[in-house]
Amino acid sequence: MSKSDTAEFRPDWRFWIIYVSLFLISFxxxxxxxxxxxALPSITQxxxxxxxxxxxxxxxxxASTAIMPLFGQISNIFGRRIPSIMAVAVFALGSGISGGAHDIAMLIAGRTIQGIGCGGIFVFLDIIVCDLVPLRWRGQYLGPIVGAxxxxxxxxxVIGGALVKESWRWVLYITLPFSxxxxxxxxxxxxxxxTPELSWRRRLMRIDIPGNALFVASVGAILVGLxxxxxxxxxxxxxxxxxxxIGFAGWAAFSLYQLSPRWCPEPTIPPRLFxxxxxxxxxxxxxxxxxxLEWIVYFYPLYFQALQGASALKSGVNTLPFNACLMxxxxxxxxxxxKTGxxxxxxxxxxALTAIGLGLTATxxxxxxxxxxxxxxxxxxxxIGCTFVTILPAIQAGxxxxxxxxxxxxxxxxxxxxFIWGVTIPSLVLNSHVDRGLHTISDPFVRDRMSNGGAYEFAAHGNIQRLPREGRSQVLDLYTGALRLSWLASIAFALLGFILVLGEKHIKLRKELNTEFKMEEVKMADKEHSEANGASTPNAADVDVRDTTLHA
Structure with a gap:
């Protein structure tokens, strides 16, 4: 049996300090x-x-979504440490600008800066875990980060609702201590x-500036439209x-540009990934x-608010079974x-479980x-919890x-x-069904409030429970049918995922970690400190494996 088959991943104290910091910033x-x-009503007021x-x-x-591929390329060119520190710093800067905003333009600018930093944070969180943990163990260590x-x-x-009673600015300042x-x-x-092989200037020239500009503009246009x-x-x-x-046309042009070695020698999204x-x-x-995930998070509270008359806070409490069990x-x-590989x-x-759960929810x-x-x-x-930690290692296996x-x-x-489509598609289904069924509502004022995309907002503000008995019954019947149709539509996407899984191949998950971005070697003083505190001396096989991975 080879060393890679018997090796175990044994993180040291430095790993756990880094890991806890990643957990906190993820949260x-x-x-x-x-x-x-x-906090939006208080902020706008x-x-x-x-x-x-x-x-x-x-x-x-x-901002956070469109910028993500750029951060992946930057981390390859400049390493992981400096870009990840800069991402957290940008996130903190955006938090400070947002919290100190004196008009809406400054607030939106601050939120945009926060989003850029957040996009980098979520990318670098996973990259650093993947750099520190061999493929076979990544799911186990990605789980708590995703759970956070x-x-x-x-x-x-919930935190926003509590802080806004003191000051809406603390809603935006609260992330500064974590950062x-x-x-x-x-x-x-x-x-x-x-170990950079090029000067800063040469490394800057490696960034795919035209490709990233086209990608960010195209994805931004799509998201703005949605x-x-x-x-x-x-x-x-x-x-x-x-x-x-225009956004999808630009995305197509970006894809063609990435395929051209002449015009794009170092693509942001290498075609070989596919x-x-x-x-x-x-x-x-x-x-x-x-x-x-977003479909569930967005529409389960609507079920509680529309059909069961729960407040926004109570609907949040009612979704705790889902949120508490994800991690x-x-x-x-x-x-x-x-354990199984x-x-x-x-x-x-x-x-399959997601499809079953969605089908049951439709009832x-x-x-x-x-x-x-x-x-x-x-x-x-x-x-959903299973997908969030097992998909990335499968992508990287090949x-x-x-x-x-x-x-x-x-x-x-x-x-x-x-996430964006998980809000857009169910909203389209809900509003379309409501618009078709408005003739069943006798109150013209209620029809006007619910029409043209107003169905979600009408229910979310507790308006249904304030209606007279007959009008309330009509509205509840309409929402019951609309929500049922929305959940049935979501089953199609869960089943699509199940069918796609059948096309996957089993690829052995590597236990060794051969990367240039591994943790720096432990100094002799650290080794002596570990041995003095009772740490056992590793055997030759363990030393060989760790020297090619974390030296952890």
């Missing part, structure tokens, strides 16, 4: 992504700009090997259709996973993948019991370690891109 970045939702409230939250999303992000997204609105702590740890303890559709302008408006069409069938399928699965499900899936059955089970009515929706959420958490940064940044982008 902080995710909190910042959702914390402004409950204080500094104005109520008509631009959509961009306070979504400027962050657009999920917990942060869930806690964001500061992460910066200190990263500067003093995150010592990753990297965000404006149904909120600022009707979906049939040219102001929505035109940027989406040459491997399992990797190509994995990118699509990451998109579907992000889409379905344990991810950790369990990552641990199982580490397989991922295809886990992917199949994940999308929910006003009279559904607590046991029912808690059980359905647990099934969904098991499925790629060399030199493609870790490119594959990780593209995986993060597709997942983030899926």
């Amino acid at each position: 902080a970045a995710a909190v910042d992504n959702t914390i402004v939702f409950t 204080a500094i104005g700009g109520g008509g631009q409230y959509v961009w306070i939250a979504n400027s962050y999303v657009v 992000a999920g917990l942060g997204s869930t806690m964001g609105p 500061g702590l992460a910066l200190v740890v990263m500067m003093f303890f995150m010592k990753l090997q990297y 965000i404006m559709g149904g909120t600022i302008y009707p979906w049939k408006s040219y102001r929505v259709i035109l940027p989406i069409a 040459n491997n069938r399992t990797s190509a399928i994995g990118f699509v699965l990451s998109f579907l996973s992000g889409m379905l 344990p499900a991810g950790i369990a899936a990552g641990t199982l993948m580490t 397989i991922y295809k059955p886990l992917h199949a089970a994940a999308y 929910l009515k006003t009279s559904s019991s607590i046991i029912a929706w808690v059980f359905f959420q647990l099934i969904l958490a098991a499925g 790629l060399p370690e030199s493609d870790v940064a490119s594959s990780t940044s593209l995986y993060a982008f597709f997942r983030g891109f899926g």
